[in-house]
Amino acid sequence: MNKEYCIFKKTGEFVFTANNEPQNYSNDSDYVVIYSDRLDPSYSYSLVNGEIVKGDKWPEITEE
Amino acid sequence: MSFQASAFIFAQGAATFNGNVTVGSAIAATNIEFNLSGVSGKAKRIQFQDGVTGQWLLGQGAASETSAFELYNATGTIVLSVNKSTNISTFNGSTTFAAKTNGNNVTLSSNGTAMEMYNTSGTVKNWQISSQVVNSQCMDFTPSTANGGTTYSTPILTIDGEQNRVGVGTGTSRPLTLFHTYSATDNLSTFQAGSSSGIQLRFRHGSTLTGYINSNTTNIFSVYNTNSTELVSVTPGGDVFHYGGTSNQGLWTYVQVGSCTGQNTFNFDVTVGDEGGGGNIFKVEAGFAHYSAMAYNCLAEFYISCRSTGYATTDVVRVDTAYGGSFTGSKSDASTLRITKNAGNYPGGGRYWIRVTKVTY
Numbered sequence: 422m423n424k425e426y427c428i429f430k431k432t433g434e435f436v437f438t439a440n441n442e443p444q445n446y447s448n449d450s451d452y453v454v455i456y457s458d459r460l461d462p463s464y465s466y467s468l469v470n471g472e473i474v475k476g477d478k479w480p481e482i483t484e485e
Numbered sequence: 486m487s488f489q490a491s492a493f494i495f496a497q498g499a500a501t502f503n504g505n506v507t508v509g510s511a512i513a514a515t516n517i518e519f520n521l522s523g524v525s526g527k528a529k530r531i532q533f534q535d536g537v538t539g540q541w542l543l544g545q546g547a548a549s550e551t552s553a554f555e556l557y558n559a560t561g562t563i564v565l566s567v568n569k570s571t572n573i574s575t576f577n578g579s580t581t582f583a584a585k586t587n588g589n590n591v592t593l594s595s596n597g598t599a600m601e602m603y604n605t606s607g608t609v610k611n612w613q614i615s616s617q618v619v620n621s622q623c624m625d626f627t628p629s630t631a632n633g634g635t636t637y638s639t640p641i642l643t644i645d646g647e648q649n650r651v652g653v654g655t656g657t658s659r660p661l662t663l664f665h666t667y668s669a670t671d672n673l674s675t676f677q678a679g680s681s682s683g684i685q686l687r688f689r690h691g692s693t694l695t696g697y698i699n700s701n702t703t704n705i706f707s708v709y710n711t712n713s714t715e716l717v718s719v720t721p722g723g724d725v726f727h728y729g730g731t732s733n734q735g736l737w738t739y740v741q742v743g744s745c746t747g748q749n750t751f752n753f754d755v756t757v758g759d760e761g762g763g764g765n766i767f768k769v770e771a772g773f774a775h776y777s778a779m780a781y782n783c784l785a786e787f788y789i790s791c792r793s794t795g796y797a798t799t800d801v802v803r804v805d806t807a808y809g810g811s812f813t814g815s816k817s818d819a820s821t822l823r824i825t826k827n828a829g830n831y832p833g834g835g836r837y838w839i840r841v842t843k844v845t846y
Contacts, residue, residue: 438743441722
């Protein structure tokens with residue numbers, strides 16, 4: 422089951438994801454917790470009108 | 486010697502033919518009939534003899550002088566009896582329906598069929614194996630309700646042919662507590678109970694209970710010893726509790742796994758209890774990575790000692806970076822250990838994990 426809890430600020434900014442429901446965020450009205458398919462950490466995400474929106478892929482790092 | 490057709494009637498007595506007797510003459514499309522004309526309550530039978538010694542009787546009421554069709558072995562046993570009203574056939578003795586080769590089957594055909602195994606002692610339970618009689622879509626194995634009885638009401642083993650389940654002790658309900666599912670690519674055994682019920686798997690060596698595994702909605706499984714003391718449990722979220730033989734006195738391991746970016750900050754709160762006048766110490770391991778170069782990542786392994794909201798951190802290893810940020814610990818209140826992923830300044834994302842080993846007050 423590739424699902425996880427996705428935590429966004431109420432303003433739509435992505436915060437983090439977690440395997441367990443983080444009660445300290447679920448009970449905080451400044452945040453929105455959504456149980457969803459696992460996000461791809463290669464991409465940015467945001468919350469728009471209550472829906473998780475997949476953004477751009479993070480740029481490749483060329484330095485060593 | 487020959488006779489004319491429509492020949493003769495012997496009014497009484499018996500006739501003996503010293504040789505074969507043929508009835509009929511193979512006339513095309515013509516039935517042939519051999520009539521034994523008797524009276525009700527007396528046998529209409531053919532007897533087979535060795536000399537003058539009877540061997541077999543075949544016919545209606547051959548031995549019983551009833552309306553049943555019978556095969557009688559002439560030594561005291563009706564081997565086969567077919568009831569004229571019900572068509573029920575009774576075999577007396579072992580019965581073989583076919584040679585021991587593949588493809589010869591015995592078929593019980595009805596809307597619900599059953600086979601009864603009856604012990605003539607009358608002191609033990611009899612058995613019925615039935616199909617579609619008690620549970621729909623199922624084969625049921627049912628003992629008689631009483632020793633020597635012939636009432637079969639509650640199956641003790643049920644095989645559900647529609648859902649591929651096997652139920653033990655599920656009675657007149659289709660199996661739910663235990664089922665086994667098989668496919669070509671998977672092989673699963675599943676124990677299923679009501680939505681809020683527990684499931685236990687118990688282990689005995691001889692007559693001694695050595696321990697058991699319990700599963701409920703709080704813990705996927707918990708291991709108990711012979712004294713019903715919980716030793717280890719695993720929660721649906723992946724937390725592992727190691728009780729060390731006494732509830733609430735063992736080491737418990739909490740984990741959180743997910744993804745974030747280098748710029749994100751968040752808290753992982755663990756309820757640890759108020760130390761009161763004592764102290765507590767926790768081990769924390771954590772890491773986040775966006776890239777192979779450590780400059781984009783962060784990690785930490787440290788111990789944090791606490792009383793109430795006071796704490797002190799002792800690092801085993803720590804790599805804090807400007808891009809990835811850092812992991813630190815604190816007490817957000819007297820009963821909560823807070824592990825914080827602190828923000829760096831690089832936006833790239835990746836996976837993180839945090840593990841906290843603790844004992845709860």
